[in-house]
Amino acid sequence: MMSTPAVPPHTCLVIAAHPDDIESWCAGSIAVLVKQGWRAVYVLCTSGENGTSDPTEAPAIVSARREAEQREACRFVGAEEPVFLRLPDGGLEDDTLLRGLLVCEIRRHRPDLLITHDPIHPFPPYTTHRDHRIAGRVALDAAYPYARDPLHFPEHLRDDGLQPHAVPEVWLFSSNTPDHYVDISDGLAAKIAARLAHASQTTDPAALAHSWRRRAEVTGQEGGLPLAEAFKRLTLN
Numbered sequence: 001m002m003s004t005p006a007v008p009p010h011t012c013l014v015i016a017a018h019p020d021d022i023e024s025w026c027a028g029s030i031a032v033l034v035k036q037g038w039r040a041v042y043v044l045c046t047s048g049e050n051g052t053s054d055p056t057e058a059p060a061i062v063s064a065r066r067e068a069e070q071r072e073a074c075r076f077v078g079a080e081e082p083v084f085l086r087l088p089d090g091g092l093e094d095d096t097l098l099r100g101l102l103v104c105e106i107r108r109h110r111p112d113l114l115i116t117h118d119p120i121h122p123f124p125p126y127t128t129h130r131d132h133r134i135a136g137r138v139a140l141d142a143a144y145p146y147a148r149d150p151l152h153f154p155e156h157l158r159d160d161g162l163q164p165h166a167v168p169e170v171w172l173f174s175s176n177t178p179d180h181y182v183d184i185s186d187g188l189a190a191k192i193a194a195r196l197a198h199a200s201q202t203t204d205p206a207a208l209a210h211s212w213r214r215r216a217e218v219t220g221q222e223g224g225l226p227l228a229e230a231f232k233r234l235t236l237n
């Protein structure tokens with residue numbers, strides 16, 4: 001666990017593919033950081049408009065509902081108003097569009113810590129969502145070296161006054177090779193409440209709450225902590 005920052009607020013930027021990804025993997029750690037005085041800002045690459053089992057639902061209705069659920073989830077952990085890039089659900093690409101959008105958000109929010117999907121050794125292996133792999137890969141590329149180097153996307157400075165920013169540290173969630181465990185004893189209740197805010201993605205709230213607590217216990221045992229979330233930790237630059 002990182003020590004409490006001496007000069008708050010430090011900023012944590014979380015980049016994820018879909019609404020509910022953050023709640024599933026790292027919202028307990030976010031809640032703990034916020035309690036320590038950090039700012040937390042979420043960037044959602046898509047609004048999850050294909051996340052329904054009802055073939056008659058309009059994607060615009062689904063995405064509006066899922067954005068509302070994501071906003072409510074943010075309130076449970078104290079994260080700020082989320083940023084929605086509204087790229088196509090299931091259609092993320094490792095391209096200049098997504099890279100530029102993520103570089104822009106990094107330069108705008110200037111995070112001390114970036115949290116995103118592990119694109120290289122994801123958990124579970126072999127069957128991860130394609131959007132997760134791409135969001136994590138492009139977020140890492142955006143952090144290093146694109147956001148750091150001023151001649152990449154120079155329009156950010158020219159048009160919006162956004163200075164380059166070097167991200168010092170990254171935590172990758174849903175990693176098959178975790179090496180950093182965060183004690184979420186003080187954040188699990190907020191994590192579960194935030195996950196349950198995604199009501200459209202929840203069929204049995206009691207069972208879900210039980211399973212997420214159990215998962216935190218199992219991860220905690222791996223990390224020598226009572227309740228934990230696990231990450232692959234990188235230092236950059």
Ligand SMILES: [Zn+2]
Pocket residue numbers: 017018021129132
């Ligand atoms: Zn997802």
